[in-house]
Amino acid sequence: SDLLWLGAVPVVLLWLGAVLAARFPLLGAASPQPSSQCQRKCGSVDIPYPFGIVHSPDDDDGHCAMNGFGLTCNDTGIDDGGRHRPFYDDVEVVGVSLQQGQARMLNDIFYYCYNTTTREMDSSGSSFRWLDFAGTPFRFSDITNKFTVIGCETLAYINGHDGRNGDDGDYGGKYMSGCVAMCRGDDVRSTLSNGSCSGIGCCQTAIPGGLQYYHVEFDSAFNTTEIHNVSSCSYAVLMDSSNFTFSTTYVTSPAFTNNYGGQAPFVMDWSIGNETCDVARKKPGSYACVSDNSDCFNSLNGPGYICNCSKGFDGNPYLRDPEHGCKDIDECKLPQLYHCTNGGVCRNRLGGYDCPCKFRWKGDAKAGTCIDHFPLAAKVVVGTIVGILIMVIITFLVILHKEKKKMAEFFKKNGGPTLEKATSIKIFKTEDLKSFLKKNKLIGSGSFGKVYKGLLENKLVAIKKPINGSVRENEQFANEVIIQSQVIHKNIVRLIGCCPEVEAPLLVYEFISQGSLHDILHSNNNKVLSTWMHV
Structure with missing residues (x-):
């Protein structure tokens, strides 16, 4: 051929x-x-x-x-x-x-x-x-x-x-x-x-x-x-x-x-007609892109133009009817078409959507590149610190629980239930007296214990801390304390209260500012204690 x-x-x-x-x-x-x-x-x-x-x-x-x-x-x-x-x-x-x-x-x-x-x-x-x-x-x-x-x-x-x-x-x-x-x-x-x-x-x-x-x-x-x-x-x-x-x-x-x-x-x-978009727009009576949020594009194959919905909108750009014309696309409901992944938070808006990375993350969630703003090393350090704090807190709570349990046992052993029934004696908590049991508050000591000075309810008091083993236990001790608190004599220091929550119960007395009882009894002045001397 x-x-x-x-x-x-x-x-x-x-x-x-x-x-x-x-x-x-x-x-x-x-x-x-x-x-x-x-x-x-x-x-x-x-x-x-x-x-x-x-x-x-x-x-x-x-x-x-x-x-x-x-x-x-x-x-x-x-x-x-x-x-x-x-x-x-x-x-x-x-x-x-x-x-x-x-x-x-x-x-x-x-x-x-x-x-x-x-x-x-x-x-x-x-x-x-x-x-x-x-x-x-x-x-x-x-x-x-x-x-x-x-x-x-x-x-x-x-x-x-x-x-x-x-x-x-x-x-x-x-x-x-x-x-x-x-x-x-x-x-x-x-x-x-x-x-x-x-x-x-x-x-x-x-x-x-x-x-x-x-x-x-x-x-x-x-x-x-x-x-x-x-x-x-x-x-x-x-x-x-x-x-x-x-x-x-x-x-x-x-x-x-x-x-x-x-x-x-x-x-x-x-295409629509044989005019460009610029010319057609000047003729509103014949211009075909009538829907709100629509755009005009010149034909790529011969004269005329076509209409499209603007970006972020979908529908028919040739219709004025808002129900069938160009309507906003809710991109968040179409994740297969509009990506917002890897830690993104999708938020629809008119004509588009936002997809910021979630809290403490950075990057572009639309591209799926959100990364944790907190690096792994920092996470390890923070995790370790938090773990230690948790252990410390747990240890503290365990110790506190044991202390409370021990105080409850001492309270019972030292006759606390009996003392509570007495009206002449006041029961103090350990925390009420703890701040006074310091070296700078010490005013005397002997073979039976130490005496500290303190201020309770705007009154000066003397707090006696006996040496362990020098106090009788249970009912006998409680009864003696109750009897002593009921004794009111001008030459005897009055017992105000007791703290039975410790191993050796603390005794709270009136504070005498003019020396010891021996000084007063054997003084040449031989004065009687006046009420203003008993704080």
């Missing part, structure tokens, strides 16, 4: 012709808001405004669709289970994306096959087929779609020239490209490779932006007459390349058309 030298390289021919004035009107211009009664689903496909279900593509009754975006919801018949599917004219629509400004549709796979009965080549209806979106808001996506050709002796052309009037819609000129797919050698199967679409059994080529019309044509000089027992058919279609993976069975069997049900998906970019 004369074109065999082309190999895996797509044949691209660009014919520059006269540029004709654009003939389509301002399709996609904003219209009044749709009625709430408009149908928003056809079969399993959601139909968001500016799209809408109408009786015909040009019908805007009820303002269900913006001009140029009307779809029909057709019953596809009993053979299809009586299901309803949306169509744009005669092209089936399988999905609409407001955010991307795209519609996903189905395109017939064109074939060119050897007929063993007639021994001639047959094609889809005729030697070429077309799709025409000229005069609509739609353009074939040059990013997503690729012209795909499958076969072993195949050359197919994609032509953007409309032979009826020489106008290619938005694309300002005539366009033609081609793809050749060949198989080397006598053994066709040995040359094919799954997943590879680089000219051996499969070929793909890109299309230019702005294209609204195309037709496909097979070159009759390339046919499967000689190899029909191995590969009888060639195929060509403009399709979504992201949805395609080549299989060698596509060349040797009808698997390609069978897998796609005879129709391959392709993507159409759409």
